[in-house]
Amino acid sequence: MTAAAAATLEVRGLTKEFGRRPPVRAVDDVSFALRPGTITGLVGESGSGKSTVARLLSRLYSPSGGSILFGGEDVSRTALRRYRSEVQMIFQDPFASLNPVKKVQHHLERPLRIHGIASRGDVDAVVHDLLRTVGLVPPATIAQKYPHQLSGGQRQRVAIARALAVKPSVVLADEPISMLDVSIRIGLLNLMADLKKDLGIAFLYITHDIASARYIADEVLVMYAGRIVEQGPTDDVLQDPLHAYTKLLLSAVPSPEPGGHRELLVRARRPSTDGELVEARPGHFVRQPTT
Numbered sequence: 001m002t003a004a005a006a007a008t009l010e011v012r013g014l015t016k017e018f019g020r021r022p023p024v025r026a027v028d029d030v031s032f033a034l035r036p037g038t039i040t041g042l043v044g045e046s047g048s049g050k051s052t053v054a055r056l057l058s059r060l061y062s063p064s065g066g067s068i069l070f071g072g073e074d075v076s077r078t079a080l081r082r083y084r085s086e087v088q089m090i091f092q093d094p095f096a097s098l099n100p101v102k103k104v105q106h107h108l109e110r111p112l113r114i115h116g117i118a119s120r121g122d123v124d125a126v127v128h129d130l131l132r133t134v135g136l137v138p139p140a141t142i143a144q145k146y147p148h149q150l151s152g153g154q155r156q157r158v159a160i161a162r163a164l165a166v167k168p169s170v171v172l173a174d175e176p177i178s179m180l181d182v183s184i185r186i187g188l189l190n191l192m193a194d195l196k197k198d199l200g201i202a203f204l205y206i207t208h209d210i211a212s213a214r215y216i217a218d219e220v221l222v223m224y225a226g227r228i229v230e231q232g233p234t235d236d237v238l239q240d241p242l243h244a245y246t247k248l249l250l251s252a253v254p255s256p257e258p259g260g261h262r263e264l265l266v267r268a269r270r271p272s273t274d275g276e277l278v279e280a281r282p283g284h285f286v287r288q289p290t291t
Contacts, residue, residue, distance in 0.1 A: 006035050006036065007033035007034060007035055007069075008034055008035060008036055008070070008071070008169050008170055008202045009033070009034040009057065009068070009069070009070050009087065009169075009170050009202060010032075010033045010034075010068070010069040010070075010072075011030060011031055011032050011033070011053075011057070011066070011067075011068055011069075012031050012066055012067050012068075012069065013029050013030070013031055013065060013066035013067070014027055014029070014030040014031070014053070014056060014063055014065070014066035014067070014068065015027055015028055015029055015030070015063060015064045015065035015066050016049075016052055016056055016061060016063055016064050017064040023064075025226055026049045026052045026226055027049045027052050027053055027056065027063075027226050028049075028225075028226040028227045028273075029066070029227065030049075030053060030066070030223075030226075030227065030228055031066075031228070032221055032228065032231065034170055034202040034203075034204055035202055036169070036200045036201070036202050037196055037197065037200045037201070037202070038196065038202055038203070038218045038219065039192065039193070039196050039203040039205050039216055039217045039218050040202075040203065040204050040205065040217060040218065040219050040220070040221065041205045041206075041207065041213035041216070041217030041219070041220045041221065041234065042204060042205065042206045042207070042220075042221045042223060043207055043208065043209075043210050043213045043220060043221070043222055043223065043249070044208065044222060044223035044224055044249075045208055045224070045249075046208060048223045048224050048225065048226070049223055049225070049226040049227075050174075050206045050207075050208075050223055051174055051175075051206065053204075053206070053223075054089065054172045054174045054204065054206055056068070057087065057170075057172055057204070058084075058087060058089045058172055059075065059080060059083060059084070059087075070083065070086060070087065070170075081114075081115070084166075085115050085166045085167075085168065086166075086168055086169045086170060087168060087169070087170045087171075087172065088163035088164075088166060088168040088170070088171050088172070089163065089171070089172040089173075089174065090156070090159050090160055090163055090171060090172070090173045090174065090176050091159065091174055091176075092174050092175040092176065092178055092179060093179055094152050094153075094155035094156040094158075094159055094179065094180070095147075095152065095155065095179070097155075097159050098147040098155055098158060098159065099147070100146065100147050100148060101146070102146070102147075103143065103144055103145060103146055104131075104142055104143050104144070104145055104146075104147075104150075104158055105124075105127060105143040105144060107158060107162050108126075108127045108130055108131070108143070108158070108161055108162055108165055109123050109127055111162060111165040111166050112126055112127070112165055112166075115165075115166050117165065117166060117167070124143075126165075127139070127143055128140060128143065130161040130162075130164055130165055131143060131158075131161055133161065133164060133195075134157040134158070134160050134161045134164070134191060135157060135187075135191060136154060136157050136158070136161070142154075142158075151184075152179065152180050152181065152184075153180055153181070153184040153187065153188065156176060156177075156180060156188060157188070157191070159176075160176075160188075160191065160192075160195075164195070164199075168201065169201065169202060170201065170202045170203075170204070171192075171195075171201050171202070171203050171204070172203075172204045172206070173192065173203060173204065173205050173206060174206045175206055175207055175208070176188060176192075176205075177189065177207075177209075177212065178207070178208070178209070185212070186215075189212060189215060189216045192205070192216060193216055205217055210238065210249050210250060210253055211253050213234070213238075214234060214238050217234045218233070218234060219231070219232060219233055219234055219237075220232070220233075220234045220237045220238060222237065222241075222243065222245065222246045222249070224245045224271060224273060225270075225273050226273075227273045227287065228277065228287070229243045229245050229246065229271070229273060229286070229287045230242060230243040230245075230246045230284075230285065230286045230287065231277070231284075231285050232281070232283050232284030232285055233283055233284065236281060236283070236284045237284065238250065242280055242284070242286040243271065243286050243287060244271040244272070245271035248271065272287075272289060273287065274287070274289045275287050275288045275289040276288065
């Protein structure tokens with residue numbers, strides 16, 4: 001696979017094991033690159049290793065093997081505070097990610113102060129700008145609210161604003177819409193798409209919902225049992241999948257056509273994760289058993 005010269009964040013052979021007797025390999029030899037102004041979707045079922053990848057990239061976990069490069073530099077040699085000013089994370093649960101006894105102002109002001117981004121006199125203006133950026137208005141009113149006074153969608157927008165406060169190059173969004181009402185999910189997806197375009201942020205969008213990945217992602221990584229089994233441009237991978245697991249995921253998605261249906265695939269054996277990723281089409285890679 002060719003290296004991406006323009007990559008902001010690059011992962012090479014990333015591996016994570018838990019336990020000792022024997023260890024469980026949650027992430028197994030994963031490689032990919034995140035590029036500026038691009039949303040990369042990481043899709044797979046629960047337990048596939050997606051969230052572990054996010055925690056490795058955010059340095060909440062240390063890898064058992066492989067490397068993470070930011071700007072071509074191994075992040076293990078980068079100060080944690082400096083790294084986290086460039087790589088931010090949005091968590092799944094907007095109800096647990098905000099301190100219930102602190103106002104929105106506190107949640108957005110804190111990263112500004114920690115990273116020395118705004119002076120005392122400028123803090124309010126910067127906080128209000130962040131709230132406008134994520135569509136929360138009027139900002140002066142929203143800033144003085146507590147989390148319980150906001151809807152789930154509004155809380156997740158506050159979490160996004162907090163991530164943006166340090167002007168990151170990369171945002172890791174771990175199932176950011178899964179706990180929200182269906183009616184407001186599209187607004188969050190559109191917001192991330194706008195931020196990608198307007199700010200040039202590289203997003204890793206982690207989800208079990210392959211339909212939302214199709215809507216928002218420029219490229220897709222399909223993960224199963226800790227390994228990437230297929231990856232490439234979203235349209236190529238999801239319109240004409242090559243790996244059995246990708247086909248299985250897609251067969252479970254309801255057809256958007258009125259009265260339409262898809263044939264549900266049922267497999268008695270688990271899809272294979274053996275072999276190497278090979279380029280089956282330009283930019284489209286699939287894991288194939290070696291012969």
